[in-house]
Amino acid sequence: MPALTTRRAILRAAMLAAPLLLPAASHAQADGEPLKIAMILPGPITDNDWNSVGYNGLKLAGEALGVDVAYAENVTDADAERLLRDFASRGYGLVFAHSFSFGDAALNAAESFPETIFMAGTASELSDNLGTYSNPDYQGAYLAGMLAAGASETGTIGWVGGMPAPNMLANLHAYTAGAGEVSPEVTVLHTFIGSWFDPPKAKEATIAQIEQGADVLSAQGVGVIDGAAEKGVLALGAMTDQNFLGEETVLTSVTWDLGPLVTAVGQAVMDETWTSENWSYGVASGSVGLAPFHGLESRVDPAVMEAVEAKIAAIKDGSFEVPLDTSPVE
CATH class of the missing domain: 3.40.50.2300 (Response regulator)
Structure with a gap:
């Protein structure tokens, strides 16, 4: 990771208590309430890796669905459940726990907020309002x-x-x-x-x-x-x-x-067709692929x-x- 990105990650670590909000136009769910989508991420959204993928997917879904989105970055395992509960208590109807290690926190939060849909990057156990999603890389x-x-x-x-x-x-x-x-x-x-x-x-x-x-x-x-x-x-x-x-x-x-998956999950929540399962979008859906070769294909x-x-x-x-x-x- 470039030195500048490392310094930014350190600075952002102090901002966990106040998740950053990204405003967007609202879109009503089937029950008349506007859907809002949130995501918690274990690292900085500027890492050009796992966290950037999560943030970019959230942002693209917000634009595609016309919904409000918010995120918290640099979230530790110890703080994950608190932030998931915070988003749910503030009316975010769909909350993503974007880490392999946030599954237990998502399960606990889902039990306390049965009207909120949670999606965990990895979950050993699912519930009526907790699903999971995989990266079929x-x-x-x-x-x-x-x-x-x-x-x-x-x-x-x-x-x-x-x-x-x-x-x-x-x-x-x-x-x-x-x-x-x-x-x-x-x-x-x-x-x-x-x-x-x-x-x-x-x-x-x-x-x-x-x-x-x-x-x-x-x-x-x-x-x-x-x-x-x-x-x-x-x-x-x-x-x-x-x-x-x-x-x-x-x-x-x-x-x-990750944009197609977050968008599809959000649309399903709005249509009231969401089901608790493992959502996985790979090569066939265009979600997993190869970047340009930048002239190195001759190698x-x-x-x-x-x-x-x-x-x-x-x-x-x-x-x-x-x-x-x-x-x-x-």
Whole structure:
């Protein structure tokens, strides 16, 4: 993460008690009350990663539906339930808990506010007014693995992530499977650094993999691209187009557009058709995809580029389904 973004994150950490409001036009629900949508996020909305995706999705949904939206950023696990309750008490009819670790807080808040719809990024238990939503970026990870194998000159590629949560395990397994389709003999190195945000440690793990021969790495955490750029190898970004972090380093990025999902959930709440389930929008809906290559596509075998395009089409038409594997790894 750039130094300026880090300083902004520190400054915003003191603002949790007063969630920031984004005004927009109101739209009436079926019962005549205007819907308002809120979201709490575990980090800064300027991270060009998980939190930026959440904020951008919320903003796009507000514009598409013509509803008021609000958010709180840099929310800790300890403060999550308080802020969820605060939004619900102020009339926000749909509240997103945008973190893998906010599920229990959302469940508790949902029990106290049965008229409010809550959506948790991960929830071990659902209720009548609590649903969940997933980031099926493992579908994009399969494509990233194909590209990594197609760009590698050493036959060894890498993957560096934070914690071995189911989402991350699915990403790693899909990346490995995609690489294997292109090059059955490819070696895939992987490292979980034990933290969702530790740029120095992520950079250190990246350099360690490069020293073992990896010349293309999947950047599942901030700091990976810095390490790849320093050592002159390629990286694949995540969540947003991260080419600006290394214009000669970031081949492409697996992106996630949360706007369609937040919009669909909001529309369902207004139509009174919302159901408690796992909402998931991936490649087929255009929510998960690949960012532009910014002129670096020449680094990939042309036959592999064609194979990736064909795979995207197969996922969209249903003729290929990316395997969802969340089994533990050593």
